[in-house]
Structure formats: C-alpha cells, structure tokens
Amino acid sequence: MLNASVCDRIAKHTEPDLFGGCWLWAKMIRKDGYGAMKRAGKYVLAHRASYEAHRGPAGHLWVLHKCDVRACVNPDHLFLGTPSDNVRDMVQKGRAVHAASVTRLTASEVDEMIRLRREGLAFRVIAKRLGRSAQAVGRRLVKLGVSAPEIQRPDLQKLVLRSVEFDTNGGCWLWSRYVAKDGYGHACFSQRGTLVAHRFAYEVFVGPIPSGLSVKQSCGVRSCCNPAHLFTTYVQRPNAGLAPTKET
C-alpha cells in the first residue's frame, strides 16, 4: 500500500547518492545516524516510514538496511527482519566493531573526505577508505554541502537504467521507484527537486526539452521511460515557435 504523501516528502527531502543508489535523508538525523521524520504527529524512523509508505506496514518486524547506510531511505535498500537478524547482519558485515569504535572525525579526516567527495566517490567508498561508517561520512558531507562533481550524462543514463524494469512484451521501461497517483514516475534530486521520471529520461537520453513542449509516451504507459517510446509534442503555447531540438 503506497502512502503518497509520505512518499512525496521522502522524495523531497532526500539527497540521492547517484553512484551507490542510496536516498540519503536530508532532514533530521539522529545521533545514532538514523533519519527521523514526523508522521501523523509522531517522530518515527525515516527509513521505517519510507519502507511502510512504499511497501506496506512492517508490523512488529525491524526495517533493516542492505546498504548499511543508516540515513538511507531507499525502499529498494530496505528489508524486513527480526532484531536477531540485525545482530547477525551486523556481525557478518563487521559493523559491530565499527559501532564500538565511533569517535569524532579529525580535521584531517574531514579534509580527506571532502577531497574524495569532490573526486566523485560515493559515501560508502570514502567511508571504507577512512575506516569510518558511511552514515558518519554522509552526514558530515551533507552538512558541509560538499557535493560530487556535476554528474555526467552517461551516469544519469545508468541511473535511469537502474531505476526501471524492462517489460519484455511491449518494450516499455517501467519506472520502478516512486510512481505517483496519476501514474507518472518521480525521480528525486536535491538540486532540482522532484522531476517527472519520463521527462528526466528524455533529457538524459535524447536532449533538453524545449520550453512549452510536453513529453508523451507513444505506448500510452505513463510510467514508461523508454526514450524510444517518448516524443515531444505541443500542448501549451502552440504559437511559441519552438521546434524540438536534435541531439547534438
């Protein structure tokens, strides 16, 4: 059962880690590294709220991270387990040792993580190099506002490809992240806000959408992002005198 308003808030308040695919909660982060958000007047864990909004109630089970990034609220990185699953998972991933040795980041570590982030490395990779937890690194870098360099088009194409499911019958690329009530997919970006997924896919694979043009699916499937099924059309301002631009 999809809770659209919680999904929308999650899309709005996450910082995507495009390389690792994590959705980092950019609002309140608790001391232990988990995100928190208000839901129905009560503070709840953001990743739990995200899981429940996208997948359904978790009941008495815990919502655990596949990616080990506590601030991550990407439903694809979350799974249900029992508290003992959590302990087993921690031991397997060597996180128990980490948790016991959390100390403040030193100034030289902070300099190093800024340098690595500017090279475009994912939080997880930086954390590994420094022997720190990814959530500590992610939280600090988000706070400092250090972002990875401008993401290049091939990376954005990979991101789209990772975010769709391929329909073998019609050849559609069905958006597998958040799909709104109106049937259109949403792609969330901290810098640009929430984008409509198929418009984003068009820009990434075909080129900029001239202003005043709308992007439609020839297959009629609103969540489809296959550039071969997308075309631009005049919907508003038919006299604006714009023509679709070709890929340069």
Ligand SMILES: [Zn+2]
């Ligand atoms: Zn994640």
Ligand SMILES: [Zn+2]
């Ligand atoms: Zn299609």
